[in-house]
Amino acid sequence: AQSVSQHNHHVILSEAASLELGCNYSYGGTVNLFWYVQYPGQHLQLLLKYFSGDPLVKGIKGFEAEFIKSKFSFNLRKPSVQWSDTAEYFCAVNAAGTASKLTFGTGTRLQVTL
Amino acid sequence: DTAVSQTPKYLVTQMGNDKSIKCEQNLGHDTMYWYKQDSKKFLKIMFSYNNKELIINETVPNRFSPKSPDKAHLNLHINSLELGDSAVYFCASSLLSGKYNEQFFGPGTRLTVL
Numbered sequence: 001a002q003s004v005s006q007h008n009h010h011v012i013l014s015e016a017a018s019l020e021l022g023c024n025y026s027y028g029g030t031v032n033l034f035w036y037v038q039y040p041g042q043h044l045q046l047l048l049k050y051f052s053g054d055p056l057v058k059g060i061k062g063f064e065a066e067f068i069k070s071k072f073s074f075n076l077r078k079p080s081v082q083w084s085d086t087a088e089y090f091c092a093v094n095a096a097g098t099a100s101k102l103t104f105g106t107g108t109r110l111q112v113t114l
Numbered sequence: 115d116t117a118v119s120q121t122p123k124y125l126v127t128q129m130g131n132d133k134s135i136k137c138e139q140n141l142g143h144d145t146m147y148w149y150k151q152d153s154k155k156f157l158k159i160m161f162s163y164n165n166k167e168l169i170i171n172e173t174v175p176n177r178f179s180p181k182s183p184d185k186a187h188l189n190l191h192i193n194s195l196e197l198g199d200s201a202v203y204f205c206a207s208s209l210l211s212g213k214y215n216e217q218f219f220g221p222g223t224r225l226t227v228l
Contacts, residue, residue, distance in 0.1 A: 034216075043219050043220060044204065045219075104156070106156055107155045109155075
C-alpha cells in the first residue's frame, strides 16, 4: 500500500522568502506524483505533476518540484512566496498505469505574512 | 464551463437523516471518485467507479452507498447520518484510459451533522 508523509504541518513565511515543503512516499512500484493546493474555502487545484522524464517539474504560479527516486521524495519549492500563496498544500501519489486512488499526505498549511 | 460540479455546496442536517450528494463531470472522463476531507484536512478515498462499475471501495460504513447512473455522474447517498460524518466531500474524475490518470476535483460539499 502507498503512504505519503508531509513533515511540515504548518509553515509561516514572510513574503519574498523561499519555500520548500517536504514530501516522502512509500510504495514498491512506479508512481505518479502530484502536488495540489487548496486555497481557503476552495477546492483542490493541481499545482504540478510528475509521471516520467525530467525529475524537475515546473507547475503553475512559479512552483516547481524535484523527484528524487533514491530518497522517495518529491519536495515542492518556490523561490519567492507571495501573500496569495497562503493555502493548504497536499502531496499525493498513485500507482502508475492503473486506475488507482490518490493517496494524500496530511497536508501543509502555508501562511505567508506581509 | 464547470468541469466537475457538486450539489449541494453546503448541507446541514440532523443525526439519523438520509441525504444525497450529487456529482457531475463534463470532461468526458470514464472514472469518478469520492474523497472525504475531515476536520484536520486529511483527504481519504472512499469510492471509485469506472464506466459505472465500482472499482475502489475503501473501508467505508455500509451507510454510504455510491451510485453511478452513467459515466458522467457519481452520487453519494448516506443513510442514518452520524456526527462523525461531518466533513467536506470531494468528487473527482479522471480518464483511466489516458496516460496519466490525472484527477480533477469538484468544489466540495461541506456536510454538517447536528
